[in-house]
Amino acid sequence: MLTAPHRRLNRLTGDWLLVSPHRTARPWQGQTEEVVNERRPEYDPNCYLCPGNERAGGAVTPEYTSTYIFDNDFPALRPETPAGQPSGDGPLVMESERGICRVLCFSPRHDLSLGEMTVGAIRRVVDTWNDQYVRLGSIDWVRHVLIFENRGAMMGASNPHPHGQIWANERLPNEVSRELHQQQVYAANGSCLLCDYLAVELKDDERIVCANEHFVALVPFWANWPFETLVLPRAHQGALPDMDAGERNGLADILRRVTRRYDKLFGVTFPYSMGWHQRPTDGAPHSEWHLHAHFYPPLLRSATIRKFMVGYELLAQPQRDITPESAAQLLQSLPED
Structure with missing residues (x-):
């Protein structure tokens, strides 16, 4: 394992990451947060979000018994936004952006998280994700559907009830656009970027956190966040609808196992932002795209110590002290039950 400062290339985005393993010995260990x-x-x-309660906008959440989805009462994007040509031909440019924002309650129970739900209950969440990707992606002007979850107040979640969000955009968001470009460039050589990457990871077996017949969770070689993970299907699939019933069960299982390991790491309900990157819904086949999910957790060395992207990382490039290999070994060593 490298102990000297070095750079790693994020193959998915084309960005470089600075790794400084020797800095783990420095006195300052990160921002201290209150544990709740x-x-x-x-x-x-x-x-x-609990069944039968009134929401802030005046609507009443029905008495649901499984998953429940509704249009966000305070959406960042609106489908009725009028289309318009880009404005400005100099340094100041803007254009309209249509979209749809929805909220998905994972369970009617207020006290659960993904890691505390059964595999069967998580499978229903996976099925709902799949359904929404198909429904929203079939709208003629929608080019991308992002399914994500912000877990914990530290990550901006306004409610602890288990829920996530689904945003459908008229245009490709920045991160997806960069990943699309990198996968297209790599595919020009006749191969899939993430298929090849997963094969290397499985052979090295240094950064694997957990796996099952259909999915692998690992700390990516280029991880920015201390305990970041990447969830990949073993088969080449571009989106959730490509999976059969067994693979959806495998996905539910791996999500439960990853989130349970997170909660065991520092003994708290672990905060993170998690999102699925699927092929764009612009009508093109996008055979180069490989389905994957990112978990971005902010905790650094304990439940009270948080990493911030500041200074050099905001102005130059991401930097980390704990190597991805060390983080993977720690996550792998944790019990799942």
Whole structure:
């Protein structure tokens, strides 16, 4: 394992990452945060996502028993936004952007997280993700569907009830556009970037966190965040609808195992942002695209120490002290039950 400062290339984005393993010996260990790990009730009368409760916009959440999806009461994007040509031909340029924002409740129970749900219950979440990708992606002006979850107040989640979001965009977002370009460039050589990458990871077996018959969770070689993970299907698939029933069960299993390991790491409900990057819905086949999910957790060395992207990382490039190999070994060593 390298101990000297070095750079690693993020093959998915084309960005470089600075790795500085020797800095783990420095006195400052990160921002200290207050630990809040309260026990939540199964039902909270003040939670607008619990069944039967009124939401901030006046709508009432129905008495649902499985997953529940609705249009966000305060969306960042609106489908009725009028189309318009780009404005400005100099340094100031803007253009309209249509979209649809939805909220998905994973469970009617207020006290659960993905790691605390059964594989069967998570499978229903996976099926709902699949359905929404198909429904939203079939709209003629939607070019991309992002499925994601912000877990924990540290990651900006406004409600602890288990839920995620789905945003459909008229145009490709920045991260997806960069990943698309890198995968297209690599595919010009006749191969899939993430298929080849996964084969290397499985052979090295240094950064694998957990795996099953259909999916692998690993700390990517180019990880920015201390305990970042990448979830990949073993088969070459571009989107959730490509999976059969067994593969969807495998996905539910790997999601439960990854999130349970996170919660064991520092003994708290682990905060993260997680999102699925699937092929664009612009009508092109995008055979180069390989389905994957990113987990970006902010905790650094304990439940009270958080990593921030500041200074050099904002102005130059990402930098990390704990190597991806060390992070993977720690996550791999944790029990799942």
